[in-house]
Amino acid sequence: MNVTRIFIVDDHPMIIEGMAAMIQREPGIELAGFAMNAASCLAYFVNNTVDVVLMDINLPDKSGIDLCRELKEKHPSINILAISSFNQGTYVKSMMEQGASGYIFKNVTREEFVEAVTTVASGKQYLNFEAGFAMREEKQRMERLPVLTRREKEVLHLIAEGLTNIQIADKLFVSQSTIDSHRKSLLAKLGVKNTAALMKFCVENGLIRL
Amino acid sequence: MNVTRIFIVDDHPMIIEGMAAMIQREPGIELAGFAMNAASCLAYFVNNTVDVVLMDINLPDKSGIDLCRELKEKHPSINILAISSFNQGTYVKSMMEQGASGYIFKNVTREEFVEAVTTVASGKQYLNFEAGFAMREEKQRMERLPVLTRREKEVLHLIAEGLTNIQIADKLFVSQSTIDSHRKSLLAKLGVKNTAALMKFCVENGLIRL
DNA sequence: ATGAAAATCCCCGTTTCAGGGGAGGAGAGC
């Protein structure tokens, strides 16, 4: 059996050291290199390749989601294992959609970590328990959330800015009645009865970013 | 010069490994032990002591802020160096107030990490650049935020729950006019003109937790 | 005890929001 060569992309020296230490004790795995941002990661892969890339979601210069897509486009044979501190299902879902082969949280044990790396290296998928759970949660959340139309989202964001219906109407060059209607649909669709509850619901469900 | 003995409290095996690896290469520092939750940390210090505790802010069973206070109460001579992934000034401020001697983010370099440990070990304070910046930001934010009275906060949270003034009045056993007044003061103090803007401001400034 | 701040309540009037209904046109898809 061949040695699995891996590459780490993470901007935390501690994490790089930690992963390196975990890997060092595994005979079948070898650390080929590391990068602390997306740019130098891409630079590395111009002239090199590896079996598995361990990729943090939060990089200083680019989101891990974008980097994942780019890397997969140029080097489809590389298997990407995403690593994140946050158990936000939306990240898990996005990364897997962008071609990642696995997703683990930073609180995994050494055993689980090694298992994840070897599984991904063999071309299979690996999600640790929490990641899988978070992704299923996210999918269910997306399904049971009512679909807002383009205009409704637009109005929603302007409401969140503190504009009144008249001001919104003015901004979108439509009549007040129109905004009135959109606002009514928003309340009806999301099942709330006033502006405060609307705001709360939307912030909690990621319909509004702060 | 004596050897500095340190203890790690963090629920991420990767971080523990990383820190251990960084420390191992320093002759003057020795890893005495580690814990992955607050309970086993406290258990360790019943019969042992160290010079420096490296403490994560987010622990599974207790917040690092609470653990920091408890540890400082029982063992005032131990110097605590807080370590966190998040650059939220409010955490930095709280930890320093609870007796921590230093605060660094997990993206510090090895050199900075070692410097932080030795500085804290010698009884001095250490804040890395971002942590200091975040704390000053937080202090300024607190200062320029208007002071809300007990009742105003109470009303604010009920508004955020989606209750109308009448419902709030009913809940607090006061008249509608009273809630009307409180609501007016909230808008005036926070400098906003309607409920949506009120919600946005409060969520952004941590006056409301989701 | 005495002053300041907070909490309580009320008046007025205006604006905005909420809820019900309906209706026409534009566009996408079948």
Next chain:
DNA sequence: GCTCTCCTCCCCTGAAACGGGGATTTTCAT
């Protein structure tokens, strides 16, 4: 062609929120 959704606009009514006063009592620290 037809249907369906979305966007647009209108009517009406009542409720809630906003804005500007003013006033009384409680509370609390000096």
